[in-house]
Amino acid sequence: MCLDVGETLIDETRVWAVWADMLGLPYLTLAAAIGATIAEGNPHQSVFDFLGVDDWQRLAPEVERRYGGFQAEDLYPDALPALDALRAEGCSLAVIANQPAQRAAELVALGVTPDVLAMSDAMGVAKPDPAFFEQVLARCWNPRPADLAYVGDRVDNDVRPAAAAGLRAVWLRRGPWGVVQRDDEHRAHLVVDSLAEMVERLDEVWAAG
Ligand SMILES: [Mg+2]
Incomplete structure (x- = not known):
């Protein structure tokens, strides 16, 4: 089983709150702009265009300094228990x-220690590129695609491309994308609202379609 990070294991509220501070905006205003950007089907960076901020990349180093990377408080409460439960069920784990x-390294420091751990910037390929999912399969010892599940919060970046690559797609409906996006093509093999629910319904991942 392979899991996404943002809004799957990690609640990204804190980094967006740092961005709101840096932009001098109330958090709710930034959150509304993020929602509008998602609803329009645009990449999340275009929230800065939406707000008329063209020099946002200049602010990124200071945002990162204030954010300080992933902290224990950013882990969704069910993240580590779910990884433990999946391992107890005999699942190989990738993130x-x-x-x-x-x-x-930040994830490892928080106790996220899957068998395979890889971040797109180090891989040189990112979702939703089909090459990303080819890499996922290769790094997970090339199982039959249908024997590997990809768990993520986004229909556009996770569910649709994972299913197109032949993987089992688990849609975790939480975070901004989870509530705004719709799986109109019914590509997800399983839809859950938490990782805890996914662990309970693990058999359905493999039984579906
Ligand atoms: Mg995500």
Whole structure:
């Protein structure tokens, strides 16, 4: 089983709160702009275009300094228990996601120690590129695609491309994408609202379609 990071294991509220501070915006205003960007089907960086902030990349180093990388408080409460439960069920675990390279070590420091851990910036390929999912399969010892599940919160970046690559797609409906996006093509093999629910319904991942 391979899991995404943002809004799957890690609650990204804190980094967006840092961005709101840096932009001098109330958090709710930034959150609304993020929601609008998602609803329009645009990449999340275009939230800065939406807000008319063209020099946001200049602010990124200071945002990263204030954010300080992933902290224990950013882990969704069910993240580590779910990984433990999946391991107890005999699942091999991978965490491969669109993230800066340094997030891998930060995850390990928080106790996220899957068999395979890889971040897109270090891989040189990112979701939703089909090549990302080819890499996922290769790094997970090339199982039959249908024997590997990818768990993520986004329909556009996780569910749709994972299913297109022949993997089992588990849609975790939490975070901004989880509530705004719709799986109109019914590509997800399983839809859950938490990792705890996914652990309970693990058999359905493999039984579906
Ligand atoms: Mg995510």
